Amino acid sequence: MSEEILRALMQLFAIIAKQDEGVESTQVEYVKNFLQQQLNDEEVKEYFLLFRQYSGMEDPDSGSDTDEDKGIRKLTSVRDSVRILGLCKKINKTLTQKQKVVVLVRLFEIVNADRKFTDQRMQIINTVGEVFKVVKEEFTSVESFVVRNEAHELDDNNILVINDKRDVPREAKKILTKQLDGDIFVLKIKSADLYLLKYTGIEDLFLNGLPIRNDRIYLFANGSTVKLPKAAPIYFSDVAAHFLADTVSHPISYIARDLEYKFPNGNTGIHHISFSETHGRLIGIMGASGAGKTTLLNVLCGIDRPSAGEVLINGIDLHNYKEKLEGVIGLVPQDDLLIEELTVYQNLYYNARLCFEDKSETEIDELVNKILLNLGLFDRKDLKVGSPLKKMISGGQRKRLNIALELIREPAILFVDEPTSGLSSRDSENVMDLLRELALKGKLIFVVIHQPSSEIYKMFDKMIILDTGG
Amino acid sequence: METIKIQGSEDTPKIILDAANEILEISGRSLPEDVSSFYEPVLNWLTEYTENPNKKTIFNFKLTYFNTASSKLLLDILMKLEEMHEKGQEVLIRWHYPEDDEDMAEAGEEYADIVDVPFEQVSY
Numbered sequence: 284m285s286e287e288i289l290r291a292l293m294q295l296f297a298i299i300a301k302q303d304e305g306v307e308s309t310q311v312e313y314v315k316n317f318l319q320q321q322l323n324d325e326e327v328k329e330y331f332l333l334f335r336q337y338s339g340m341e342d343p344d345s346g347s348d349t350d351e352d353k354g355i356r357k358l359t360s361v362r363d364s365v366r367i368l369g370l371c372k373k374i375n376k377t378l379t380q381k382q383k384v385v386v387l388v389r390l391f392e393i394v395n396a397d398r399k400f401t402d403q404r405m406q407i408i409n410t411v412g413e414v415f416k417v418v419k420e421e422f423t424s425v426e427s428f429v430v431r432n433e434a435h436e437l438d439d440n441n442i443l444v445i446n447d448k449r450d451v452p453r454e455a456k457k458i459l460t461k462q463l464d465g466d467i468f469v470l471k472i473k474s475a476d477l478y479l480l481k482y483t484g485i486e487d488l489f490l491n492g493l494p495i496r497n498d499r500i501y502l503f504a505n506g507s508t509v510k511l512p513k514a515a516p517i518y519f520s521d522v523a524a525h526f527l528a529d530t531v532s533h534p535i536s537y538i539a540r541d542l543e544y545k546f547p548n549g550n551t552g553i554h555h556i557s558f559s560e561t562h563g564r565l566i567g568i569m570g571a572s573g574a575g576k577t578t579l580l581n582v583l584c585g586i587d588r589p590s591a592g593e594v595l596i597n598g599i600d601l602h603n604y605k606e607k608l609e610g611v612i613g614l615v616p617q618d619d620l621l622i623e624e625l626t627v628y629q630n631l632y633y634n635a636r637l638c639f640e641d642k643s644e645t646e647i648d649e650l651v652n653k654i655l656l657n658l659g660l661f662d663r664k665d666l667k668v669g670s671p672l673k674k675m676i677s678g679g680q681r682k683r684l685n686i687a688l689e690l691i692r693e694p695a696i697l698f699v700d701e702p703t704s705g706l707s708s709r710d711s712e713n714v715m716d717l718l719r720e721l722a723l724k725g726k727l728i729f730v731v732i733h734q735p736s737s738e739i740y741k742m743f744d745k746m747i748i749l750d751t752g753g
Numbered sequence: 754m755e756t757i758k759i760q761g762s763e764d765t766p767k768i769i770l771d772a773a774n775e776i777l778e779i780s781g782r783s784l785p786e787d788v789s790s791f792y793e794p795v796l797n798w799l800t801e802y803t804e805n806p807n808k809k810t811i812f813n814f815k816l817t818y819f820n821t822a823s824s825k826l827l828l829d830i831l832m833k834l835e836e837m838h839e840k841g842q843e844v845l846i847r848w849h850y851p852e853d854d855e856d857m858a859e860a861g862e863e864y865a866d867i868v869d870v871p872f873e874q875v876s877y
Contacts, residue, residue: 358784361816362856364824365863372867406821413825 288377289321291370292386293330295411296393297337298363302403306338313396317389359403367407371414379661381475383415384425388479388500391429396498400430421472425479428470429500432483443469443525445517456525461514469503471526476657478503478522486512505716520719520742527723534597535562535611535695535727541592544575544582552578553589558747562695565722565742568731570749576731577617577700579749583729584614584698596696613694615686617701621668627676627684628664631655634688654691658683658717679710683717696727704733715739754805757798765791766816770798775807779830780815780849783823792826799833806842810834815849816857824860831868838870845871852876 296314300306314334318327374386390411394404412422424441431437434444434452443456445467451457465484472479480495480503482488488495489510495501503509509517537560544553552575560566570576581587583594585601585608594601596608621630631651639647655661660683668684669675676684682702689697699718703711715730719742722728732739740746754772761767761781769778785791812834819827831846838844848861858874865872 358818359821360856361819361824361860362863364819364821365828365860365867367821368824368828369863369867403821410821410825 285377288374288386289330290333291374292389293333294337294370295367295386295390297334297339298367299390299393299404299407301338302359302407303399303401306340307397307399309396310393313393359407364407364410367410368414371411375415379656380415381477384417384421384472384475384477385502387412387415387417387422388425388429391426392500395429418474421474424470425472428468428479428481434466434468437468441471441473441526443471443522445469447514458517458521458525460511460517463511463514465497467509467517469522478519480509488512505720520723523720523723527725536595536597537561537696537727538595539583539592540595542579542582542589542594543591544578544587545590553582555592556747557592560727560745562725562727563722564727564744565719566727566729567735567740567743567746568729568749569733569735569746571751574749574751576749579747580614580698580700580729580731584612584696586614610692611695613689613692613697615689615697615699615702617704619671619681619685620688621681621684623668623670626665626667627660627680628655630668630684631687631691635691638692650691654687658687658690659713660684660687677710678706679713682706682710682714686714686717690721694726697721697729699728699730701731701733703735703739708736711736712738715742718742754801755798757794766819768795770795770802772802772807775809775811777811778813778815779827780813782817783819783827785823788822788826792823792829796826796829796833799830803833803837803840806837809843809845810837811845811847813847813849814861817851817854828864828867831864831870835868835870845873847873847875849875849877 293314296310297306300310300314315327315331318330322330374383378386387408390408394400394408408426409422417425424439427439428437428442434446434448434455437444438452438454440454440456442454443458444452445458445460445463446465447460447463449459463484464486465482467480467482467488470479471477480490480501481499482495482497484497490501490503491507492510495509503519503522505519507519511517539559540557542553542556543551546552556579568576568579578587582589585594585605588602596611599607601608622633625633628651631654632647635642635647635651639650642650652661652664655664660680663676663680667675668681671681686699686702697718702714702718706714715735718728718730722744730743735743756773757768757770759765759768764782764784764786766779766781766783769776771777779795812830814827834844834846848864850857850861858876861872861874865874
C-alpha cells in the first residue's frame with residue numbers, strides 16, 4: 284500500500300472513529316494491528332501518530348468538543364464530511380475497484396471493532412461507498428458480511444459457508460468439512476472479482492501460513508489455501524469452483540478417438556491416442572522434447588489432419604467440418620504474436636477490430652478494457668510492447684497479452700503452447716492461475732508444459748504424458 | 754425554465770433556483786431523511802440549466818450545517834457547475850459562512866480543493 288493511500292486511510296479511520304462518543308480503545312487496537320500487518324515498527328509509530336492527530340486524541344481541548352455546550356447530540360462536523368469526500372476522490376484516482384472494496388471493508392471493520400453501528404458512522408461509510416461507486420447490492424452484502432456472524436443470517440448466494448454441520452443453507456453455497464469449531468464464510472464480490480473470508484470459531488486456522496483472527500476479514504486471493512486443524516485444507520480453486528459452477532453456459536464435449544499422425548517423411552508422430560473431456564477442465568500435456576507435444580496440440584486444435592482417427596467436438600468432426608466449429612477454438616502459440624511498435628492496448632484493440640467487424644468503437648473499447656482488467660494488464664495499457672530484446676513489459680505480461688489476444692474472441696476451447704517457458708516461477712504461476720481460472724469459468728483448456736513446479740502441477744485436472752516415439 | 758422554490762425546515766435547507774432572476778441559492782440546515790430524493794429535483798434542474806445557462810452563473814451556498822450524506826450531494830451539485838466551467842461558461846461559487854464558524858469555512862476550502870471552479874469565500 285502506498286504512502287499516500289495509507290495516509291488517506293488513517294484520516295478516514297480517524298474521522299470514523301471519533302464520531303459519537305469518540306475513539307474507543309478497541310478501535311485504537313484495530314488501527315495498531317492493521318498498521319503492524321503492513322509496516323515495520325518505525326513506520327507503525329509514524330502512521331499511528333497520524334491517526335491520533337487526525338482523531339483529535341493528541342489535543343483533547345480543541346476541535347471535536349465545540350458543540351458540547353449546546354447539550355445536543357454531537358453531529359459530524361461539516362469539515363470532516365467534506366474532507367471524507369476529498370480523501371475518497373483522491374483514492375478514486377489511484378486505486379482499482381478491487382482495492383477500493385478492500386478499503387471499504389477496512390472501514391466496516393473499524394466500526395465493527397466496537398460494534399457500534401451508529402447512524403453517523405454508517406452514513407460516512409455509505410457515502411464512501413457511493414463515491415467509490417460500489418454497487419448498492421454489493422455494498423449491503425459487504426455490510427452484512429462484516430456485521431453478522433451466524434450461518435442462518437448469512438444465507439445469500441454470494442456467500443459460501445464452510446463448516447462441519449450437515450444442514451444445507453437455502454441460498455448460500457456450502458463446503459462440508461470435518462470437526463471445525465464455528466464457520467468459515469467466504470463472500471464473493473462479483474464486480475471486483477474479489478473473495479473475502481472470515482472465521483467465527485476459536486480454532487487455529489491458517490491462511491497462506493498466517494494465523495486467522497476471528498475478528499478480522501481477509502482477502503482470499505487467487506491461489507490461497509486455508510489450513511484446518513483436523514481436516515483437509517481448502518484451496519482457492521475449490522471455493523472459486525463453487526461460485527463459478529452456475530455460470531457455465533455452453534457445455535462442451537471433446538472426444539479424441541484413436542488419433543494417429545504421420546509426418547510427411549513417414550515417421551509416426553502420434554500413436555493411437557484416445558481420450559474424452561468436458562468443459563471446465565485444465566489438461567496438461569507433458570513429455571520429453573521431440574516426443575510430439577506440439578504435434579499433438581496441432582492435431583487436437585485442427586491445424587494438422589490426423590492420418591487416422593478423429594476429433595469430435597459436441598459430435599462434430601473437427602477436421603472435416605471445420606467451418607461449423609469456427610470461433611470455438613483458440614490457440615496461443617509458443618512464439619509471440621505481438622506488434623512491437625504498438626502499446627498493450629493497441630495490440631489488443633486492432634486484434635479486436637479484425638475479429639469483430641460488426642462491433643462499434645465503444646463496444647470494442649469496452650471489451651478491450653475489460654479483458655485488460657481481467658488479466659491484470661490495465662495499468663500497463665499505454666506501454667509499448669517492445670521487442671523480446673528490448674523489453675518494455677515483463678515476460679509474464681507479454682504472455683498474458685498473447686493469451687488476451689485469443690481470449691477476446693471468447694473461444695470455448697483454448698490450446699496454449701508452453702505458456703510458462705522462459706518465465707520466472709512467480710510469473711509462471713500468474714499465467715497458470717489465469718488459465719486455471721478460465722477453466723473454472725467453464726472453458727476447456729489444453730496446455731503443453733515443460734517442467735511444471737509442484738504448485739503448477741497441482742493445478743491440472745489431468746496430465747497427458749508422451750514419450751518419444753509417439 | 755421552471756423555478757424551484759423549496760421552503761426550509763429544521764432538517765431541510767431552503768432552496769431557490771430561479772434562472773430568470775439569476776438567483777441560485779441553498780441555505781439553512783441539510784439533514785434530510787432521504788438525501789438522494791431530496792436533491793434529485795435540484796440536480797435535474799441543473800442538468801437542464803446547463804444546456805441553456807445565463808451569461809454568468811453565481812451559485813450561493815449559505816449553509817449552517819449539513820450531514821455526511823448531504824455533503825456528497827452538495828459535491829454532485831458542485832461537479833455539475835465544474836462541468837459548466839470546463840465548457841467555458843462563466844461560473845462562480847460563493848460559499849457563505851458565519852464569521853465564527855471555522856468548521857464551515859474549512860469545509861468550503863476543502864470543496865474548493867476538490868472541484869476546479871472559481872470559488873469565493875464570504876463570511877457574514
